[in-house]
Amino acid sequence: xxxxxxxxxxxxxxxxxxxxxxxxxxxxxxxxxxxxxxxxxxxxxxxxxxxxxxxxxxxxxxxxxxxxxxxxxxxxxxxxxxxxxxxxxxxxxxxxxxxxxxxxxxxxxxxxxxxxxxxxxxxxxxxxxxxxxxxxxxxxxxxxxxxxxxxxxxxxxxxxxxxxxxxxxxxxxxxxxxxxxxxxxxxxxxxxxxxxxxxxxxxxxxxxxxxxxxxxxxxxxxxxxxxxxxxxxxxx
Amino acid sequence: xxxxxxxxxxxxxxxxxxxxxxxxxxxxxxxxxxxxxxxxxxxxxxxxxxxxxxxxxxxxxxxxxxxxxxxxxxxxxxxxxxxxxxxxxxxxxxxxxxxxxxxxxxxxxxxxxxxxxxxxxxxxxxxxxxxxxxxxxxxxxxxxxxxxxxxxxxxxxxxxxxxxxxxxxxxxxxxxxxxxxxxxxxxxxxxxxxxxxxxxxxxxxxxxxxxxxxxxxxxxxxxxxxxxxxxxxxxx
Numbered sequence: 284x285x286x287x288x289x290x291x292x293x294x295x296x297x298x299x300x301x302x303x304x305x306x307x308x309x310x311x312x313x314x315x316x317x318x319x320x321x322x323x324x325x326x327x328x329x330x331x332x333x334x335x336x337x338x339x340x341x342x343x344x345x346x347x348x349x350x351x352x353x354x355x356x357x358x359x360x361x362x363x364x365x366x367x368x369x370x371x372x373x374x375x376x377x378x379x380x381x382x383x384x385x386x387x388x389x390x391x392x393x394x395x396x397x398x399x400x401x402x403x404x405x406x407x408x409x410x411x412x413x414x415x416x417x418x419x420x421x422x423x424x425x426x427x428x429x430x431x432x433x434x435x436x437x438x439x440x441x442x443x444x445x446x447x448x449x450x451x452x453x454x455x456x457x458x459x460x461x462x463x464x465x466x467x468x469x470x471x472x473x474x475x476x477x478x479x480x481x482x483x484x485x486x487x488x489x490x491x492x493x494x495x496x497x498x499x500x501x502x503x504x505x506x507x508x509x510x511x512x513x514x515x516x517x518x519x
Numbered sequence: 520x521x522x523x524x525x526x527x528x529x530x531x532x533x534x535x536x537x538x539x540x541x542x543x544x545x546x547x548x549x550x551x552x553x554x555x556x557x558x559x560x561x562x563x564x565x566x567x568x569x570x571x572x573x574x575x576x577x578x579x580x581x582x583x584x585x586x587x588x589x590x591x592x593x594x595x596x597x598x599x600x601x602x603x604x605x606x607x608x609x610x611x612x613x614x615x616x617x618x619x620x621x622x623x624x625x626x627x628x629x630x631x632x633x634x635x636x637x638x639x640x641x642x643x644x645x646x647x648x649x650x651x652x653x654x655x656x657x658x659x660x661x662x663x664x665x666x667x668x669x670x671x672x673x674x675x676x677x678x679x680x681x682x683x684x685x686x687x688x689x690x691x692x693x694x695x696x697x698x699x700x701x702x703x704x705x706x707x708x709x710x711x712x713x714x715x716x717x718x719x720x721x722x723x724x725x726x727x728x729x730x731x732x733x734x735x736x737x738x739x740x741x742x743x744x745x746x747x748x749x750x751x752x753x754x755x
Contacts, residue, residue, distance in 0.1 A: 335608075444681060506571070
Protein backbone atom coordinates (compact mmCIF):
# COMPACT_ATOMS: atom_id res chain seq x y z
CA UNK A 284 0.00 0.00 0.00
CA UNK A 285 1.44 3.33 -1.08
CA UNK A 286 1.06 6.46 1.02
CA UNK A 287 -1.23 9.10 -0.47
CA UNK A 288 0.54 11.92 -2.29
CA UNK A 289 1.51 14.67 0.13
CA UNK A 290 -0.72 17.71 -0.01
CA UNK A 291 1.86 20.45 0.57
CA UNK A 292 5.06 19.52 -1.25
CA UNK A 293 8.16 21.48 -0.21
CA UNK A 294 10.36 22.55 -3.12
CA UNK A 295 13.11 20.09 -4.09
CA UNK A 296 15.96 22.61 -3.94
CA UNK A 297 14.64 24.16 -0.75
CA UNK A 298 14.66 20.69 0.84
CA UNK A 299 18.16 19.85 -0.43
CA UNK A 300 19.60 23.16 0.79
CA UNK A 301 18.04 23.03 4.28
CA UNK A 302 18.04 19.33 5.27
CA UNK A 303 20.44 19.82 8.15
CA UNK A 304 21.55 16.85 10.30
CA UNK A 305 19.22 16.98 13.32
CA UNK A 306 19.87 14.97 16.48
CA UNK A 307 17.62 16.58 19.13
CA UNK A 308 14.01 15.39 19.13
CA UNK A 309 10.75 16.03 20.92
CA UNK A 310 9.47 12.96 22.74
CA UNK A 311 6.26 12.97 20.65
CA UNK A 312 5.71 9.79 18.65
CA UNK A 313 5.92 9.99 14.85
CA UNK A 314 2.53 9.23 13.24
CA UNK A 315 2.59 5.99 11.30
CA UNK A 316 1.35 7.78 8.18
CA UNK A 317 4.47 9.97 8.14
CA UNK A 318 6.78 6.97 8.58
CA UNK A 319 4.96 5.34 5.68
CA UNK A 320 5.57 8.39 3.49
CA UNK A 321 9.25 8.44 4.42
CA UNK A 322 9.60 4.76 3.48
CA UNK A 323 7.64 5.27 0.29
CA UNK A 324 10.23 7.91 -0.67
CA UNK A 325 13.13 5.63 0.30
CA UNK A 326 12.09 2.81 -2.03
CA UNK A 327 11.92 5.14 -5.08
CA UNK A 328 15.73 5.30 -5.14
CA UNK A 329 17.66 3.18 -7.60
CA UNK A 330 19.63 0.08 -6.64
CA UNK A 331 22.28 -1.94 -8.45
CA UNK A 332 20.65 -4.00 -11.19
CA UNK A 333 17.28 -2.76 -9.85
CA UNK A 334 17.46 -5.64 -7.37
CA UNK A 335 15.94 -3.62 -4.50
CA UNK A 336 17.72 -5.95 -2.09
CA UNK A 337 17.02 -3.55 0.78
CA UNK A 338 15.09 -3.84 4.02
CA UNK A 339 14.12 -1.21 6.57
CA UNK A 340 13.50 -1.88 10.24
CA UNK A 341 11.35 0.71 12.01
CA UNK A 342 12.26 0.52 15.69
CA UNK A 343 9.76 2.21 18.00
CA UNK A 344 9.80 -0.29 20.89
CA UNK A 345 11.41 1.48 23.85
CA UNK A 346 13.35 -1.54 25.13
CA UNK A 347 14.88 -2.17 21.71
CA UNK A 348 15.75 1.51 21.32
CA UNK A 349 17.48 1.41 24.70
CA UNK A 350 19.41 -1.72 23.70
CA UNK A 351 20.53 -0.12 20.42
CA UNK A 352 21.37 3.08 22.28
CA UNK A 353 23.64 1.15 24.66
CA UNK A 354 25.57 -0.43 21.76
CA UNK A 355 25.78 2.95 20.05
CA UNK A 356 27.11 4.54 23.24
CA UNK A 357 29.83 1.88 23.46
CA UNK A 358 30.74 2.21 19.77
CA UNK A 359 30.92 5.98 20.11
CA UNK A 360 33.81 5.70 22.55
CA UNK A 361 35.82 4.46 19.60
CA UNK A 362 34.53 7.24 17.34
CA UNK A 363 35.32 9.79 20.02
CA UNK A 364 38.87 8.50 20.27
CA UNK A 365 39.22 8.87 16.49
CA UNK A 366 37.95 12.45 16.58
CA UNK A 367 40.31 13.27 19.43
CA UNK A 368 43.25 11.88 17.43
CA UNK A 369 42.47 13.93 14.31
CA UNK A 370 43.01 17.63 13.73
CA UNK A 371 40.05 19.91 13.09
CA UNK A 372 39.18 19.88 9.38
CA UNK A 373 40.54 23.09 7.80
CA UNK A 374 37.22 24.05 6.26
CA UNK A 375 35.43 24.28 9.61
CA UNK A 376 35.91 27.18 12.01
CA UNK A 377 36.68 26.23 15.62
CA UNK A 378 33.14 27.28 16.59
CA UNK A 379 31.62 25.11 13.81
CA UNK A 380 33.77 22.15 14.81
CA UNK A 381 32.92 22.54 18.49
CA UNK A 382 29.24 22.61 17.61
CA UNK A 383 29.64 19.51 15.45
CA UNK A 384 31.38 17.66 18.29
CA UNK A 385 28.74 18.78 20.80
CA UNK A 386 25.88 17.66 18.54
CA UNK A 387 27.52 14.32 17.78
CA UNK A 388 28.30 13.78 21.44
CA UNK A 389 24.68 14.49 22.33
CA UNK A 390 23.54 11.71 20.02
CA UNK A 391 26.11 9.27 21.44
CA UNK A 392 24.32 9.63 24.78
CA UNK A 393 20.73 10.02 23.54
CA UNK A 394 20.17 7.68 20.58
CA UNK A 395 17.38 5.92 22.51
CA UNK A 396 15.56 9.24 23.02
CA UNK A 397 14.58 9.37 19.34
CA UNK A 398 11.00 8.07 19.05
CA UNK A 399 12.00 6.08 15.94
CA UNK A 400 15.30 4.48 14.99
CA UNK A 401 15.21 3.45 11.35
CA UNK A 402 17.76 0.81 10.31
CA UNK A 403 18.38 0.50 6.55
CA UNK A 404 19.82 -2.88 5.51
CA UNK A 405 20.94 -4.70 2.38
CA UNK A 406 21.00 -8.41 1.70
CA UNK A 407 24.60 -9.36 1.07
CA UNK A 408 25.20 -10.35 -2.53
CA UNK A 409 27.50 -13.21 -3.34
CA UNK A 410 30.89 -11.99 -4.46
CA UNK A 411 32.68 -13.64 -7.36
CA UNK A 412 35.39 -16.23 -6.75
CA UNK A 413 38.87 -15.14 -7.71
CA UNK A 414 38.98 -17.57 -10.60
CA UNK A 415 35.71 -16.18 -12.00
CA UNK A 416 37.33 -12.82 -12.63
CA UNK A 417 39.25 -11.84 -15.77
CA UNK A 418 42.82 -13.07 -15.45
CA UNK A 419 44.24 -9.54 -15.53
CA UNK A 420 42.30 -8.75 -12.36
CA UNK A 421 42.95 -11.92 -10.35
CA UNK A 422 46.24 -10.61 -8.97
CA UNK A 423 44.32 -7.71 -7.46
CA UNK A 424 41.57 -9.82 -5.90
CA UNK A 425 41.82 -8.27 -2.42
CA UNK A 426 41.63 -4.76 -3.90
CA UNK A 427 38.75 -5.84 -6.06
CA UNK A 428 36.79 -7.17 -3.08
CA UNK A 429 37.44 -3.91 -1.23
CA UNK A 430 36.11 -2.01 -4.26
CA UNK A 431 33.01 -4.18 -4.33
CA UNK A 432 32.39 -3.50 -0.64
CA UNK A 433 32.92 0.19 -1.31
CA UNK A 434 30.31 0.40 -4.06
CA UNK A 435 27.77 -1.80 -2.23
CA UNK A 436 26.50 1.39 -0.60
CA UNK A 437 25.31 2.61 -4.02
CA UNK A 438 22.22 0.42 -3.49
CA UNK A 439 21.21 1.88 -0.11
CA UNK A 440 22.64 5.37 0.58
CA UNK A 441 20.60 6.94 -2.24
CA UNK A 442 17.47 5.58 -0.50
CA UNK A 443 18.87 6.96 2.77
CA UNK A 444 19.23 10.42 1.22
CA UNK A 445 15.60 10.18 0.10
CA UNK A 446 14.73 9.43 3.75
CA UNK A 447 16.63 12.52 4.91
CA UNK A 448 14.91 14.72 2.34
CA UNK A 449 11.45 13.21 2.96
CA UNK A 450 11.88 13.87 6.69
CA UNK A 451 12.72 17.47 5.84
CA UNK A 452 9.62 17.70 3.67
CA UNK A 453 7.38 16.31 6.41
CA UNK A 454 8.65 18.41 9.30
CA UNK A 455 10.77 15.61 10.78
CA UNK A 456 14.46 15.55 11.61
CA UNK A 457 17.05 12.82 11.17
CA UNK A 458 20.75 12.15 10.58
CA UNK A 459 22.86 9.32 9.14
CA UNK A 460 25.22 7.73 11.58
CA UNK A 461 27.46 4.72 10.99
CA UNK A 462 29.32 4.75 14.32
CA UNK A 463 27.66 1.48 15.31
CA UNK A 464 29.50 -0.47 12.61
CA UNK A 465 32.29 -1.65 14.92
CA UNK A 466 29.63 -3.42 17.01
CA UNK A 467 27.19 -4.06 14.19
CA UNK A 468 26.75 -7.68 15.29
CA UNK A 469 25.28 -6.51 18.60
CA UNK A 470 22.79 -4.22 16.85
CA UNK A 471 21.85 -7.09 14.53
CA UNK A 472 21.34 -9.37 17.54
CA UNK A 473 18.96 -6.85 19.15
CA UNK A 474 16.85 -6.80 15.98
CA UNK A 475 17.24 -10.45 14.90
CA UNK A 476 18.86 -9.50 11.59
CA UNK A 477 20.08 -12.62 9.74
CA UNK A 478 23.72 -13.26 8.84
CA UNK A 479 23.26 -12.58 5.15
CA UNK A 480 21.93 -9.07 5.77
CA UNK A 481 24.08 -6.04 6.65
CA UNK A 482 23.11 -2.74 8.27
CA UNK A 483 24.33 0.47 6.63
CA UNK A 484 23.27 3.18 9.09
CA UNK A 485 21.23 4.09 12.11
CA UNK A 486 18.76 6.91 11.52
CA UNK A 487 17.12 8.43 14.60
CA UNK A 488 13.89 10.15 13.51
CA UNK A 489 11.55 12.50 15.34
CA UNK A 490 10.12 15.99 15.44
CA UNK A 491 13.18 18.23 15.79
CA UNK A 492 13.70 20.83 18.50
CA UNK A 493 16.24 22.64 16.31
CA UNK A 494 15.83 24.39 13.00
CA UNK A 495 16.47 23.34 9.41
CA UNK A 496 19.35 24.77 7.29
CA UNK A 497 20.84 26.67 5.49
CA UNK A 498 23.83 24.35 5.07
CA UNK A 499 27.33 25.80 4.93
CA UNK A 500 29.73 23.82 2.79
CA UNK A 501 33.06 24.10 1.04
CA UNK A 502 32.17 25.88 -2.21
CA UNK A 503 31.68 23.97 -5.47
CA UNK A 504 34.79 25.55 -7.01
CA UNK A 505 36.96 24.05 -4.25
CA UNK A 506 35.82 20.49 -4.83
CA UNK A 507 35.21 20.35 -8.58
CA UNK A 508 37.54 19.83 -11.52
CA UNK A 509 36.95 20.31 -15.24
CA UNK A 510 37.83 17.29 -17.43
CA UNK A 511 40.92 16.28 -15.40
CA UNK A 512 42.01 16.19 -11.79
CA UNK A 513 43.42 19.59 -10.81
CA UNK A 514 41.94 21.64 -13.66
CA UNK A 515 39.82 24.45 -12.20
CA UNK A 516 36.04 24.51 -12.30
CA UNK A 517 34.40 26.65 -13.48
CA UNK A 518 36.77 26.74 -16.45
CA UNK A 519 38.46 30.13 -16.90
CA UNK B 520 30.44 30.99 -5.99
CA UNK B 521 26.99 29.55 -5.32
CA UNK B 522 24.43 29.15 -8.08
CA UNK B 523 21.42 31.46 -7.79
CA UNK B 524 18.30 29.89 -6.28
CA UNK B 525 16.25 28.17 -8.97
CA UNK B 526 13.17 30.08 -10.01
CA UNK B 527 10.75 27.19 -10.60
CA UNK B 528 11.31 24.57 -7.91
CA UNK B 529 9.77 21.14 -8.60
CA UNK B 530 8.11 19.55 -5.57
CA UNK B 531 10.37 17.32 -3.44
CA UNK B 532 8.07 14.30 -3.47
CA UNK B 533 7.27 14.74 -7.15
CA UNK B 534 11.02 14.67 -7.88
CA UNK B 535 11.65 11.63 -5.66
CA UNK B 536 8.79 9.67 -7.21
CA UNK B 537 9.68 10.42 -10.84
CA UNK B 538 13.52 10.53 -10.96
CA UNK B 539 13.82 7.53 -13.22
CA UNK B 540 17.23 6.25 -14.32
CA UNK B 541 17.75 7.81 -17.75
CA UNK B 542 20.46 6.67 -20.15
CA UNK B 543 19.46 8.12 -23.55
CA UNK B 544 20.49 11.72 -24.13
CA UNK B 545 20.16 14.42 -26.75
CA UNK B 546 23.54 15.57 -28.10
CA UNK B 547 22.91 19.15 -26.87
CA UNK B 548 25.50 20.41 -24.41
CA UNK B 549 24.41 21.02 -20.82
CA UNK B 550 24.64 24.74 -19.93
CA UNK B 551 27.32 25.40 -17.36
CA UNK B 552 24.80 27.13 -15.10
CA UNK B 553 22.79 23.91 -14.82
CA UNK B 554 25.90 21.84 -14.02
CA UNK B 555 26.72 24.41 -11.34
CA UNK B 556 23.27 24.01 -9.79
CA UNK B 557 23.57 20.24 -9.81
CA UNK B 558 26.93 20.44 -8.04
CA UNK B 559 25.61 23.01 -5.59
CA UNK B 560 22.91 20.46 -4.65
CA UNK B 561 25.46 17.65 -4.38
CA UNK B 562 27.60 19.41 -1.79
CA UNK B 563 24.62 20.05 0.53
CA UNK B 564 24.58 16.36 1.46
CA UNK B 565 26.12 15.23 4.73
CA UNK B 566 29.44 13.38 4.97
CA UNK B 567 31.05 11.39 7.77
CA UNK B 568 32.36 13.78 10.43
CA UNK B 569 31.34 16.64 8.08
CA UNK B 570 34.72 16.18 6.42
CA UNK B 571 33.40 16.83 2.88
CA UNK B 572 36.30 14.77 1.55
CA UNK B 573 34.63 14.60 -1.87
CA UNK B 574 35.61 15.78 -5.33
CA UNK B 575 33.62 15.92 -8.55
CA UNK B 576 35.11 15.77 -12.03
CA UNK B 577 32.93 17.23 -14.79
CA UNK B 578 34.03 15.53 -18.00
CA UNK B 579 32.85 17.31 -21.15
CA UNK B 580 35.95 16.86 -23.31
CA UNK B 581 35.00 14.49 -26.13
CA UNK B 582 38.30 12.57 -26.21
CA UNK B 583 38.16 11.91 -22.47
CA UNK B 584 34.53 10.82 -22.71
CA UNK B 585 35.49 8.39 -25.48
CA UNK B 586 38.36 7.03 -23.38
CA UNK B 587 36.07 6.52 -20.37
CA UNK B 588 33.44 5.00 -22.63
CA UNK B 589 35.95 2.45 -23.91
CA UNK B 590 36.87 1.36 -20.37
CA UNK B 591 33.20 1.23 -19.44
CA UNK B 592 32.46 -0.92 -22.49
CA UNK B 593 35.19 -3.37 -21.47
CA UNK B 594 34.03 -3.46 -17.84
CA UNK B 595 30.46 -4.05 -18.94
CA UNK B 596 31.41 -7.38 -20.50
CA UNK B 597 31.98 -8.57 -16.94
CA UNK B 598 28.71 -7.05 -15.74
CA UNK B 599 26.91 -8.65 -18.65
CA UNK B 600 28.35 -12.04 -17.75
CA UNK B 601 27.09 -11.57 -14.19
CA UNK B 602 23.59 -10.68 -15.37
CA UNK B 603 23.57 -13.69 -17.68
CA UNK B 604 24.55 -15.98 -14.79
CA UNK B 605 21.81 -14.70 -12.47
CA UNK B 606 18.09 -15.41 -12.60
CA UNK B 607 15.63 -12.60 -13.24
CA UNK B 608 14.73 -10.92 -9.92
CA UNK B 609 11.30 -12.20 -8.81
CA UNK B 610 9.86 -8.73 -8.36
CA UNK B 611 10.38 -7.76 -12.02
CA UNK B 612 8.15 -9.01 -14.83
CA UNK B 613 9.95 -10.48 -17.84
CA UNK B 614 9.04 -7.34 -19.80
CA UNK B 615 10.43 -5.06 -17.08
CA UNK B 616 13.61 -7.09 -16.85
CA UNK B 617 14.08 -7.14 -20.62
CA UNK B 618 13.66 -3.37 -20.68
CA UNK B 619 16.18 -2.99 -17.86
CA UNK B 620 18.71 -5.15 -19.72
CA UNK B 621 18.12 -3.25 -22.97
CA UNK B 622 18.56 0.14 -21.25
CA UNK B 623 21.69 -0.99 -19.40
CA UNK B 624 23.10 -2.52 -22.56
CA UNK B 625 22.48 0.73 -24.43
CA UNK B 626 24.60 2.61 -21.90
CA UNK B 627 27.40 0.03 -22.09
CA UNK B 628 27.78 0.98 -25.76
CA UNK B 629 26.97 4.70 -25.52
CA UNK B 630 28.53 6.12 -22.35
CA UNK B 631 30.58 8.56 -24.42
CA UNK B 632 27.43 9.92 -26.08
CA UNK B 633 26.39 11.67 -22.86
CA UNK B 634 27.45 15.33 -23.16
CA UNK B 635 28.67 15.23 -19.55
CA UNK B 636 30.14 12.39 -17.50
CA UNK B 637 30.27 13.37 -13.85
CA UNK B 638 32.67 11.37 -11.67
CA UNK B 639 32.11 11.64 -7.89
CA UNK B 640 35.20 10.78 -5.82
CA UNK B 641 36.26 10.54 -2.18
CA UNK B 642 39.69 10.97 -0.72
CA UNK B 643 40.61 7.69 0.96
CA UNK B 644 40.74 8.00 4.73
CA UNK B 645 43.41 6.22 6.68
CA UNK B 646 42.08 3.06 8.28
CA UNK B 647 43.05 2.14 11.82
CA UNK B 648 45.81 -0.38 12.45
CA UNK B 649 44.66 -3.66 13.94
CA UNK B 650 46.33 -2.89 17.24
CA UNK B 651 44.53 0.46 17.47
CA UNK B 652 41.18 -1.31 17.70
CA UNK B 653 39.56 -2.55 20.90
CA UNK B 654 40.96 -5.98 21.74
CA UNK B 655 37.57 -7.66 21.34
CA UNK B 656 37.48 -6.57 17.71
CA UNK B 657 41.06 -7.35 16.67
CA UNK B 658 40.26 -10.97 15.85
CA UNK B 659 37.74 -9.70 13.31
CA UNK B 660 40.05 -7.18 11.67
CA UNK B 661 39.37 -8.33 8.09
CA UNK B 662 35.61 -8.14 8.68
CA UNK B 663 36.03 -4.76 10.27
CA UNK B 664 37.94 -3.40 7.29
CA UNK B 665 35.25 -4.74 4.97
CA UNK B 666 32.64 -2.95 7.09
CA UNK B 667 34.61 0.28 6.89
CA UNK B 668 34.80 0.00 3.11
CA UNK B 669 31.08 -0.72 3.06
CA UNK B 670 30.13 2.42 4.99
CA UNK B 671 32.60 4.67 3.14
CA UNK B 672 29.83 5.26 0.59
CA UNK B 673 27.80 7.06 3.27
CA UNK B 674 29.94 10.13 2.53
CA UNK B 675 29.28 10.23 -1.23
CA UNK B 676 26.12 8.37 -2.32
CA UNK B 677 23.85 10.85 -0.48
CA UNK B 678 25.48 13.62 -2.58
CA UNK B 679 24.95 11.41 -5.63
CA UNK B 680 21.24 11.09 -4.86
CA UNK B 681 21.08 14.88 -4.62
CA UNK B 682 22.64 14.98 -8.10
CA UNK B 683 19.99 12.60 -9.44
CA UNK B 684 17.17 14.65 -7.91
CA UNK B 685 18.66 17.99 -8.97
CA UNK B 686 18.92 16.69 -12.55
CA UNK B 687 15.25 15.73 -12.35
CA UNK B 688 14.41 19.21 -11.08
CA UNK B 689 16.33 20.90 -13.89
CA UNK B 690 15.02 18.84 -16.80
CA UNK B 691 18.17 16.71 -17.07
CA UNK B 692 18.55 12.95 -16.96
CA UNK B 693 21.19 10.78 -15.31
CA UNK B 694 21.84 7.38 -13.73
CA UNK B 695 24.32 5.91 -11.25
CA UNK B 696 26.54 3.22 -12.64
CA UNK B 697 29.40 1.45 -10.87
CA UNK B 698 30.24 -1.09 -13.59
CA UNK B 699 33.57 0.58 -14.18
CA UNK B 700 34.90 -0.42 -10.76
CA UNK B 701 36.69 -3.53 -12.03
CA UNK B 702 38.79 -1.25 -14.24
CA UNK B 703 38.67 1.80 -12.02
CA UNK B 704 42.43 2.30 -12.35
CA UNK B 705 42.02 2.90 -16.08
CA UNK B 706 39.30 5.49 -15.54
CA UNK B 707 41.49 7.18 -12.94
CA UNK B 708 44.40 7.21 -15.40
CA UNK B 709 42.26 8.94 -18.04
CA UNK B 710 41.39 11.68 -15.54
CA UNK B 711 44.66 11.87 -13.63
CA UNK B 712 43.02 10.95 -10.32
CA UNK B 713 45.66 10.46 -7.60
CA UNK B 714 46.20 7.18 -5.74
CA UNK B 715 44.64 8.38 -2.51
CA UNK B 716 41.33 9.22 -4.20
CA UNK B 717 38.68 6.67 -5.20
CA UNK B 718 35.82 6.95 -7.69
CA UNK B 719 32.37 5.83 -6.56
CA UNK B 720 30.27 6.07 -9.73
CA UNK B 721 30.04 7.31 -13.28
CA UNK B 722 27.08 9.58 -13.93
CA UNK B 723 26.26 10.35 -17.58
CA UNK B 724 24.22 13.57 -17.69
CA UNK B 725 22.29 15.23 -20.50
CA UNK B 726 18.87 16.27 -21.70
CA UNK B 727 16.91 13.02 -21.81
CA UNK B 728 15.05 11.68 -24.83
CA UNK B 729 12.86 9.54 -22.56
CA UNK B 730 10.35 10.51 -19.90
CA UNK B 731 10.54 10.79 -16.15
CA UNK B 732 8.76 8.32 -13.79
CA UNK B 733 6.54 7.11 -12.13
CA UNK B 734 8.80 4.51 -10.51
CA UNK B 735 7.49 1.00 -9.87
CA UNK B 736 8.99 -0.66 -6.82
CA UNK B 737 8.42 -3.54 -4.45
CA UNK B 738 5.89 -2.11 -1.98
CA UNK B 739 6.96 -0.75 1.40
CA UNK B 740 5.18 -3.56 3.25
CA UNK B 741 7.37 -6.16 1.50
CA UNK B 742 10.65 -4.59 2.55
CA UNK B 743 9.87 -3.17 5.99
CA UNK B 744 9.76 -4.72 9.45
CA UNK B 745 8.41 -3.36 12.72
CA UNK B 746 10.83 -3.46 15.67
CA UNK B 747 12.41 -6.81 14.70
CA UNK B 748 13.38 -8.68 11.56
CA UNK B 749 10.38 -10.58 10.22
CA UNK B 750 7.64 -8.68 12.11
CA UNK B 751 5.20 -7.18 9.61
CA UNK B 752 4.98 -3.50 8.79
CA UNK B 753 2.56 -1.83 9.04
CA UNK B 754 1.85 -3.48 12.40
CA UNK B 755 -1.48 -5.33 12.46
